[in-house]
Amino acid sequence: MSILQFPRSRELTLRIDRIACEGHGACAELLPELLTLDEWGYPVVHSATVPADLTAHARRAVAACPVLALRLDPGSR
Template sequence: MIKCVGHASCFELLPERVSLDEWGYPIIETDPLPSGLVSHARRAVAACPTLALRVDGKVARKR
């Protein structure tokens, strides 16, 4: 079941990692998050009205 209904709050809060398709649904990059974006990603997850997002803990490490 797909929970997302296209509110696009994730795009508004995390445009560095989220784009929108032609119908307004998010396309989310699946690469590990840079550590500087983790708090932004968590904010986007918390703002999702349908609870369709999660942060799974994969954070890119600086080399």
């Protein structure tokens, strides 16, 4: 008996918890390709899907968030 394995999507989605976010701006400094800051200093996601070549930068931005408001979720299949 064998188990069928389906390839998992390696695509990641960038998410911001807008309630937890305090507008420190570290995420936009570390990931300017996907994030900018609005006029109040809060991040704006320009593309929620993280390209493979930016995955390491996105992980650093998530780790640098002092209030854990930024996260990476697995993309949908």
